[in-house]
Amino acid sequence: MKEHTQLREFWESRLQSDWTESGVGYKHLGRAFNIWMYRVRAEGFRREVATLGLDLRDARVLDVGSGTGFYVRRWQELGAKSITGCDLTDAAVHRLRGRFPSADFLQLDIAEPGGALDPASFDAVSAMDMLFHITDDSRYRAALRAIGEAVRPGGVFVLSENFLHRPEQRGDHQVNHTLPWITAALDEAGFDVVRRVPMLVLMNAQVDAHPLWRKLWGGLLRAVTLTEITGWLAGALLYPLERRLVRILRESPTTELMICRRR
Template sequence: MKTHDDIRAFWEHRLGADWTETGVGYRALGRPFNLWMYRVRWEAFLREAGALELDRPNTRVLDVGSGTGFYVRGWQHLGVGSVTGCDLTEAAVENLRERFPDAKFMRLDIAEPGDAIEPAGYDAASCMDVLFHIVDDERYKAALASIAAAVRPGGYFVLSENFLHRPVQRGDHQVNRTLEWITAELDRVGFEVQRRVPMLVLMNAQVDAGPVWRKLWGGTLRAATLTNPTGWLAGAALYPLERRLVRSRRESPTTELMICRRREDSAG
């Protein structure tokens, strides 16, 4: 298994070389396709995060694994009072500080944040497409505990994950865990799940589908995105269908967005 230092070096190199939607997204499909994919993500995030019962001008948000700042921008678009972002890599933090001068950014490992994060200091936290890159289960649990400690009782946690109904899938840089396991760990640290909705349906790897469809659709996407022009056309063609599917389906074979709330009786 890769060590924690190996994993950090991997992401430091990847984001240092490609600080774009491709660097943090589905790299094999190229940037033009990823840009269309992130349009769908943007709409889903704004719809769900925008429905939270928050006094937005006075809301403090912690964004974990900020990457390129895509969801930092989303929170700012919603008009929250302040956003604090953090990332494992120095490459991301340096760029984020330049891109978002009105936000605060910290270089830290959310599984071992030390005293960098104010306890119960945030009304909401987000962790988007990050947790499945924590390949060690104990570090994943520690990350959830750190996020829970940062969110005030009654506050919200917005996350995206691959909530599998199938057995866990383990790789060097990504582990797709089961819905049952993830929700149990969320409950353990004091979060109640309020809802879970598709964030993508067809525009990502079909990790929770059967092996035949998963390989067939994955091959189709990679073939359609071999060049930047064909990737742009594939994204443009799928985009209107994807928007409808995300809104109409209750579950997805790929990335889903979950809204949790920290229990009022959670220990500080």
């Protein structure tokens, strides 16, 4: 309960003060750089989801940890007509309802959704860059179980995570788990992994790289994004390279997108 309260207070404060790409993204790199980063994320999400064969005109979609609604917008672009979003914070849900009047939004903790989500009622669920903020392992697995219960058999689950090959990394507001740990938790929740692809390569913290490279590249990114002008220029220069890298590489030292199917 303490972990849940601290997590909610952290995100309530952060989203109340910054309901933009930097509020939900890599805050230290500034909004301008994050806008370019999220362009790459959007393209990757649309590309991968479009290959799933979902008839989104009749599908029910759930987006977990909606934040600013970035992925709600992506589902809309893909043609989804029935979208439900949920978030831990009142700061997000109140604004989301105004931004997306055709969608439904629930304020809930996905690790303890109560009876808010009907069993096997969604054809597709997304949880993008939010699970690693659940720092209690038992609550992380509980969140996956709740998602598994909400997805119909044969439905899909799209998530982004860091999927470390290196040892687990723990912080106050984020835990980067290993790929085997996450896949085991997904299996426990009733999911089979379909594929995993890079979502970003250079435009994010190099959490799964050698510590020296991680420190050097992280320092460079922070240096070139000290102002919004230099951040915008850095993002614009990296953007075409990043788009190519996420298509040609099979592994990434940072955020990856995974597609799962409910058994």
